[in-house]
Amino acid sequence: MADHKRARIQDVAEQAGVSMMTVSRVLNQDKKVSDKTREKVMAVVEQLNYRPNVSARRLASTKSFFLGLLYDNPSDTYISQFLLAALKKCRTLGYHLIVDEAHTDINKTIESVKQLIDVTQVDGMILLPPMCDNEAVLDVLTKADVPFVRITPDTKLNRSPYICMDDYQAAFDVTEHLINQGHSKIAHIIGDTKQGVSRMRYQGYLDALRSNQIVTPPEYIEQGSFTYQSGMEAAMKLLSLDDKPTAIFAANDDMAAAVISIAQKQGINIPNELSVVGFDDTQLATVVWPNISTVRQPINEMAELSITLLASGQYNDLSNVKSLDLRHILDFELIERESSSIKSN
Amino acid sequence: MADHKRARIQDVAEQAGVSMMTVSRVLNQDKKVSDKTREKVMAVVEQLNYRPNVSARRLASTKSFFLGLLYDNPSDTYISQFLLAALKKCRTLGYHLIVDEAHTDINKTIESVKQLIDVTQVDGMILLPPMCDNEAVLDVLTKADVPFVRITPDTKLNRSPYICMDDYQAAFDVTEHLINQGHSKIAHIIGDTKQGVSRMRYQGYLDALRSNQIVTPPEYIEQGSFTYQSGMEAAMKLLSLDDKPTAIFAANDDMAAAVISIAQKQGINIPNELSVVGFDDTQLATVVWPNISTVRQPINEMAELSITLLASGQYNDLSNVKSLDLRHILDFELIERESSSIKSN
DNA sequence: CCAGTGAAAGTTAGCGATAACATTTGTTGG
DNA sequence: CCAACAAATGTTATCGCTAACTTTCACTGG
Structure with a gap:
């Protein structure tokens, strides 16, 4: 001063x-x-x-000091938390964030991304799920020579740095958490198949069962799509089985909340008769009763890291970057709440 | 091209x-x-x-083309929706948004606002509830000669343009909606008293009852604070009354969700035995079962309008602006869902 | 008829940084 | 010990725009 x-x-x-x-x-x-x-x-x-002075910099240099963020409304909580953390980090680094929402029609999305690149000359893009796994979008960015970071566990596309938490390990841990509490009839509601995370979580669940020598009937596996609606449908099927599961692990909180709602409607007590675990630790988890046990993604760290990586420019030329250096795995956190607890005997 | x-x-x-x-x-x-x-x-x-070219402009002129947004996490959904709409509008007008979170300690907030003004030279600020009603914060902005827009229904502070929906009328309409469905035992859970909207909604509720000649015992009015927790406490009191209400109007969705949860725990069927209405149409409203009837704020329009007003500079000098021109009232929307329906006879 | 006036348009000089080129300094080997 | 070349630093022009001043020009009225 x-x-x-x-x-x-x-x-x-x-x-x-x-x-x-x-x-x-x-x-x-x-x-x-x-x-x-x-x-x-x-x-x-x-x-x-x-x-x-960012403006002077931008005027004089070829860099735009703009970063783009492409999202597709997976959930408001996720977006707002990611967005706020990203905005804050941008501020400290002298960047600005241009936010763009993906259209349901992929061709329109591609068009809008092209336009974004053309108009704002972004120095880099951040892709949130599920856009991060869309090859067509990635192609546009690669062709335009715009570096990008993906928030995804999908290792298949080795074309850019990506940030993720270990979804597989988290799902494994969740499942073992249930097993440790005495459950052996553990069902799973898989997430949207278009998103890599669903596969990882499913696999973690399967492997945890296997390594504990627990055999599960195929009816215990339901396919959802990350929506509340799909969770309700899955729950109705699972809870109408003759041999009901005593625990349900849903691949996200929305579906877990749906399970709780259906169970309560059927007079099933949670957690005494049924344990439920979700994934993501969204606002929902603490707002339904009982609160949902879940896995917290390090969203703030992910947002900050993605900005840092793009701002550093270290990935502007990928030709000399080793495949392993593209990967950034952050720690998750298992959060035990009232929806899962020691199985009553 | x-x-x-x-x-x-x-x-x-x-x-x-x-x-x-x-x-x-x-x-x-x-x-x-x-x-x-x-x-x-x-x-x-x-x-x-x-x-x-925004950068050239900023460099040469005294304006910064930055707008500040001060928020205080009322709810993730609200924030993210407001934020995204505001960001989009900023983009079309060549402005950038600097987002800052208020601290629970008001002195720290004031300090951070001062710093924000000093460092980024914002051309204007947007104040979200509840910061919008804090005189100390407003004083800082006035003293620094920074124009600001408040998102609030509070007319008391005639110091800046403000944007709101007609909370009073909405609460009135909600209450009449319940009356029209045959209810006469209608309880209300008031929101946080520090926020102007709570008073407006409460008044709308009271006046709707009065204009329908319905007398309500004082036990039907509970004081909440917009949190899920406070909603649970209020619901427990209301539902333990000898003469239970047949409808509960909560001043926001979080508290309405809490009511539903408590009612279900007590085996009370919604909506047959109890109708519940919330306020805000947050994600929560469609994620609990039954879905919550509620009032939708025009958040997108509010966000866009606030950016437009600040960018226009029409309020940079308030001395010649008539008090009435400060007020911007937008339309709300009453949304009927499963949590309230015709009272069974 | 022309000095005086005010509105409309033009000129000049930066704003604060970087690109591209120019120069100085340092290091090496014969 | 010094030419020759590389590394470190400096100079100049410029990015696209606007503030502040200057000029032009049409129109007054005495």
């Missing part, structure tokens, strides 16, 4: 006894600066609390 | 046969341009599909 005027690059240059260009180089991680100069400049930058 | 290069102000100037400055004046609504010239310039602008 000393001078009440923001420091400019010139101020830094003068104070450090170098040219503006040298300061610029330091700030843009240009290699051609000696360590001594770099340290000297950085010291002054800190001292003056200098932050580059 | 003709030249694949964006037109600059110079291109427009040349084509129109005027100076760049004249074009700039036209674009910035400067009065000192003859109508003839203005039309000529606008024609070329359209023809070349010219859009000003």
